[in-house]
Amino acid sequence: MAESTNFKYIIRIVNTDLEGSKDIATSLRKIKGVSFMFANLICNLTSIDKSKKTGELTDKEIEQLNSVLKEPLKYKVPRWMLNRRKDPEEAQDIHLISTDVKFVQENDIKQLKKIKCYKGIRHIQNLPVRGQSTKAHFRKRGNRALGVKKAKGSKKSSK
DSSP, rough: OOOOOOOOSSSEEEEEEEEESSBBHHHTTSSTTTOOHHHHHHHHHTOOOOOOOOTGGGGHHHHHHHHHHHHHGTTTEEEEEEEESOTTTTSBBOOOOOOHHHHHHHHOOOOOOOHHHHHHHHHHTTTTTOOOSSSOOOEEEEEEOOOOOOTOOOHHHHH
16 A cells, blocks of 8 residues: 555544545444445545545545535535434434434434333333333343243252
8 A cells, every 4th residue: 555645544534433444435424323335335426536545535525425424415425325304303304413413313212212102111121112022032140141040959860
């Protein structure tokens, strides 16, 4: 790899450190909330080559990537590519990235628990939410495994 004088080993995009030795399309996927398709879309919108190394990006290109990631609708990203459509609080389509993803997910679960809907009750009981079978799986409560306990001192008599 021919290293230039402007090569950076760590690039900071949207409060996430990205490795400079990887391709930009691969590096963008390290940002929480950015998938394979969304990373390709961002590279196409900013007209950055997907195979370009992240460390070779100029400051202007990094600025472009930041602005597209923060406001994708401003750059005419299709609404079906966003990860939070019909947000109940803001009543619009938004795309969450970085720490916002975890924060909003936790708030959604708290809301479900508060209104005591079926999904909220399943979360409270630490049971599967989406209809999975519980006969053989999901036997763990916390860190200890539940199972069949044998009575002490009971041995089968062999005749």
